[in-house]
Amino acid sequence: MKPEHIPHTDLRENINYVDNDVYAVQIVHSGGEDIDLKAIEIILNVNGEQLLPYNTSNFEVQNPDGTFRIKNSDGTFKVDNSEGPDYINNDFSLGDCIVIYTTEDTITVKGKEIDLKRWDDIDMFFIDKPSQQAIQRAVLQKGAGEFPEWITPYPYGSVYDNSSETDNWLPTELVDGIDDELFTNSSIKPDRWISENYTFGISEYDLGTSDSLTNVSLMIVYNSHDNSLKNMTLSIYNGSAWTMIAYNMEEKVREDDDPVIYYITDLVKNTTQLENLVVSFSAIGHASETSGKVDWVDFVGIHVEL
Incomplete structure (x- = not known):
């Protein structure tokens, strides 16, 4: 059986803050292959605890011109003022940005709501669902925590x-x-x-x-x-x-x-x-x-x- 193709895509991540709250996580397509948005799953790990995955049902897509795509009930995305009223664009392409608003009832796997803060440890895994492979893993943020006696290259160097x-x-x-x-x-x-x-x-x-x-x-x-x-x-x-x-x-x-x-x-x-x-x-x-x-x-x- 032929293995699933794993997209070769470059990503750039950013966090937006409001005071000490993590307001939004942004993931920008910065080069390489397009990806079907429905094939994307994003996992955030906060202080060692994995949050429920983010996908087309709970992230937004911003176009390179700053406008946001309209989300349909079936998880597809419609582009306003484009080729027609029902024009669907489900591609994650160069310049597109996935936005996760983390202030809107982020839920952990244990079913409790949490507020992400500036001092939390946050890792991100960008998963290609068909192949179940991580296209990218990134340390979005690291908390201050207790300073170790010896600082090594692991995990942030x-x-x-x-x-x-x-x-x-x-x-x-x-x-x-x-x-x-x-x-x-x-x-x-x-x-x-x-x-x-x-x-x-x-x-x-x-x-x-x-x-x-x-x-x-x-x-x-x-x-x-x-x-x-x-x-x-x-x-x-x-x-x-x-x-x-x-x-x-x-x-x-x-x-x-x-x-x-x-x-x-x-x-x-x-x-x-x-x-x-x-x-x-x-x-x-x-x-x-x-x-x-x-x-x-x-x-x-x-x-x-x-």
């Missing part, structure tokens, strides 16, 4: 590995814990630079202050041995300049060595620099083409004191 031949963007969970059997793998090639870049998705809102920071520390747990890498380098970018903080780093076998901690407060002095922080771990391959050797990073984290 990113991990980019230039050595991958398939997907350079790696799951952030790989560097979220020490000795959790999850880690990145960088393929080592002779005389080739390999690097991984990490961002952390930290915002001034998370910290609750825009003041200067008293301590910012960086921890990295990695493994490299057998002289398969040379010139191991750790650098950071603070929004204005790259700075190398370690060069010719020693080889590490995680099980035998303590984590490496670097104090970077002199380079990351305030929340603006922390918001823009990028950490880069790089080296030159020093193994044969057929060795199949890899190095890996188990953990990358930032410790912040206000």
Whole structure:
């Protein structure tokens, strides 16, 4: 049986606020294939709890010119002042915007009404119903919550590995814990630079202050041995300049060595620099083409004191 086609569509999300209330979620078609509106299901996950799905029965569709389509009782959409009084346009196309008004009795799966607030954690899943596949998953908003001792790229940052031949963007969970059997793998090639870049998705809102920071520390747990890498380098970018903080780093076998901690407060002095922080771990391959050797990073984290 031929599998269902999964649309390749680019989406852009936005949240509108009224005071501290989440008033509306907007999802804009920004490129790629058209999608039948009846094939769309949107799931919001709020503070770990999944809301009832949104579909043509409870979202609105705004045209690129700012007008809204008229919704028929059967879930189809009619375009006013178009080719005729009964002109149906059920396509979600470039420039169209799906609008979810979250102030209108949002119901959870437990049957209770909730009001979405500016400080809630909100994830969105944009589902193609025929294939039951998520076209896009996005973090719409993250609450302040309790600040962790170590901030890692998971879940709001990113991990980019230039050595991958398939997907350079790696799951952030790989560097979220020490000795959790999850880690990145960088393929080592002779005389080739390999690097991984990490961002952390930290915002001034998370910290609750825009003041200067008293301590910012960086921890990295990695493994490299057998002289398969040379010139191991750790650098950071603070929004204005790259700075190398370690060069010719020693080889590490995680099980035998303590984590490496670097104090970077002199380079990351305030929340603006922390918001823009990028950490880069790089080296030159020093193994044969057929060795199949890899190095890996188990953990990358930032410790912040206000």
